[in-house]
Amino acid sequence: MSWLPGVLQRRFLEARMRKGVTAVALAAVMVVTAACGGGGGGSEPGRTEITVNIVPFTPNAVLFLGMEKGMFDERGITLELQNAASPVPVVASLVAGQADFGFVTTPVLINANREGTAIKCVAPIDGQISADRDASALVAAAGSGIDSLDDLSGKSVAVVQLASINLIGAKKMIEDAGSRGTEYIAMPFPQMPQALADGRVDAAVITSPYLETALADGAVALAHPSSDLFPNGTVYCYAATAQYLAENAAVAQGFHDAMEEAILYAKDHEDEALATLVEHLDLTPEQAKAQVIPTNYVPEINLDSIAAIQDLMAQQGSIPSTVNPADLVWQPGGGSS
Template sequence: MRRLITGLAVATTLVVAAAGCGSSDPSNGTAGNGGPADVTVGVIPIVDVAPIYLGKEKGFFSNRDIELTLETGQGGAAIVPGVLSGQFQFGFSNATSLMVAQARNVPVKVVANGVASTGQPGEDFGGIVVRGDSPIQSAKDLAGRKVAVNTLKNIGDTSVRESVRKAGGDPSTVQFVEIGFPQMPAALEAGQVDAAWVVEPSLAAVRAKGGRVIASNFVDVAPDLTVAVYFTSTKLIQENPDLVNRFVEAMRESLAYADSHPDEVRNVITTYTQIDAATVAALTLPKWPADYNRDSLETLVKFGEQDGLFEGPVDLDKLLP
């Protein structure tokens, strides 16, 4: 993923440029001929977004006159400017990235839940892993060690620090290294880092090589942590509230369906990722509740403030629907 700060700097330029466009405004998401609304959503090709792919396949969006197109980005930092410019009507991002954006007064707002922790230690879709032969036995032992996260100063290192803190270690001495999720299993195996925070499918890849989960950092942050959400621009909410409402309805139906049909989730994952069927079968799936957990998001704000992630105060009332 790209660094969030870089992405938001680009976002400022893009939103100004979008304001100067002509009468054809892609942010409205309308076909212009009375037909279904053309809606493009920026997503990340990971397990987390399976519900929206499944919802498209099941017709939950077309039933609400939405012609859905899904485009992949490297992460929230790349998707935020796309949403602001109208390239995407909606986007998917981890909650901390949007908190960083909101603290900088970037005009985005959450519209639907995205993905949540299972709440089960050792049985979550993400965790802190080490090699099978590593002397590290718990998060406490990460003090002074190199730990891989996909993006520095974001939800990864914040949640890892909490795992270390809860285990009785000193989180201030952990050395974080930025490595993409797909590259983490190899980096861990080669000894480039002592531990890594991974999510599926990288978690399954590490386990397949004998790696061990020493802590479930999402679970350590808060029970049933809301990890990521779908969002849009405040401009779209003001200009086309009906479209936003229809998208939210379709998204809620998609989340509920995915949460109760794990076999279909595993099948749809193979349609938008390069994950082989054997790995998909071994994945630990997250939870997809229809509603976000505000208490858990308030905890993320507290840890983000503690770690100095935000340039200003985070106002959850402005960020959340």
């Protein structure tokens, strides 16, 4: 466990998901690690400084690669990164004007818009989720005696937040397997390997680079909810508020185009993308090389998958109303789909 990124451990705070994004917006701003203003204040002439709020994990390697290769710089954009524990405080930072773009999962995107907070996907994180390789998994603790999904009745499962893509996918797969009475506990990713090892939770939906630690400690992989349920889908994206996009269309276009270029470049240079994790996620070169970027490298938002995720949320009773998926995606040239 000693290799876990010390910087991330300090920056991550325990974050429990309240019932809605709007209800936590003001409090969640406190989770953001840096209170920097967005919108390009203090930029050099002809350049725009933007703040991007991320949840540090392996797929961010594509963004890091785009930064290192000058793909944003050549479009007159300078990036500053902030870290957050989960997508909910990211939304809060966007609404508060402390970040311009940020990492959100599709359920958080849907909930925010359903509750009146207009944010839109601008670019994929790394492409679409790969059908045959995933950087996240539902794992059972070593020595728990759990070796299949139907063993999770009455057990506890850690998820990063209580309205996450991880919860929605895990809940469907666990219930489809016949398990009932499973308890879901909100927990930041960096805390999950130790919680599994200590027996504080029976299972967890965990992502790289923390997944590898859990597996090395003997955790047993049971399923890969995101890739199993939503192959070639959009389960997360970089988003911005509708207001920011209306006022900064040219910047949004540049960010979108730089991410598209970075995704396509990373497809043929994945080793370079993984190498960026040494600096940005505080991994060793060996650890970085072993990571999985769970993408098909298609630089497009999959609207059908957003609709499918929303349908599943409605079926599970986690949302009382729905939104038009097309309204959740910004299109180059302005507007929604």
